[in-house]
Amino acid sequence: MARSHGVRVDHLVTSGTFSLDGGTWEVDNNVWIVGDDAECVVIDAAHDADAIAAAVGDRTLLAIVSTHGHDDHIDAAPALSARTGAPVLLHPSDLMLWKQRHPETSPQGELADGQVITVAGTGLTVLHTPGHSPGAVCLHAPELGTVFSGDTLFQGGPGATGRSFSDFPTIIDSIRRRLLTLPPDTVVRTGHGDSTTIGAEAPHLDEWIARGH
Structure with missing residues (x-):
């Protein structure tokens, strides 16, 4: 659990399904909660509103x-x-992906590259990292020494690009330019599975590129 000025990162795993392009798969998702005892933000409200609210x-x-x-x-x-x-x-x-799941509603706000979300005095900088999807973002918290990578970067490689609205060269470019330039000891907190570090993943970029072609 990372701490800075009383800020901590809480983690829970929720289970449900992922559906796209006519298929449905069982998945476990990481939900990250960043804040202190007074306020917080939730990164990726996956599957279980009750469990997240309890956390x-x-x-x-x-x-x-x-x-x-x-x-x-x-x-x-x-x-x-x-x-x-x-x-x-x-x-x-x-937004088009959101509308596939929630056609009657819209998000209340937009994320933009370079935007800083401040919680408990700590900044989360939005990094637009398209490839897994056109609007994929990561959230870099330098004070906490971490980046929340969503499905852009995992332990062992980039997120999947085999479905609609995804593109392999784009995700590789995003990882190369926006993530592998972060300090090597930056902890990568992912959307699924175990965390890793930038230093652990950076040496394998050429392998991913070869594997992706």
């Missing part, structure tokens, strides 16, 4: 930040927003 507790939830619009990362977002009053934030390039 937030009596803290003020400032925002529900969506790393991208795939349904397993946003399916619980409207319910959590309704329950807490917190706005859902999503990069506008992924």
Whole structure:
């Protein structure tokens, strides 16, 4: 658990399904909560609004930040927003993915490259990292020595690019320019599975490129 000025990163895993292009798969998602004892933000409201709300507790939830619009990362977002009053934030390039899951609603706010979301005095900088989806973002918290990578970078390689609205050369470019330039000891907190570090993943870029072609 990382701490800076009383800020901590809480983690829970929720389970549900991911659906796209006519297929549905069982998935476990990482939900990250960044804040202190008074306020926090949720990164990716996946599957279980009740469990996420319980983890937030009596803290003020400032925002529900969506790393991208795939349904397993946003399916619980409207319910959590309704329950807490917190706005859902999503990069506008992924609105079409949001609408596939939530056609009657829209996020309350947009994410933009370079935007800083401040929680408990700590800044989360939005890095637009398209490839897994057009509006995919990562959130860099330099004070915490971490980046929340969504489905852009995992332990062992880039996120999947075999489905609609994804592109392999684009995700490789995003990782090369926006993530591998971060300090090597930066902890990568991913959308699924185990965390890693930038230093652990950077040497394998050429392998990923070879594997992707």
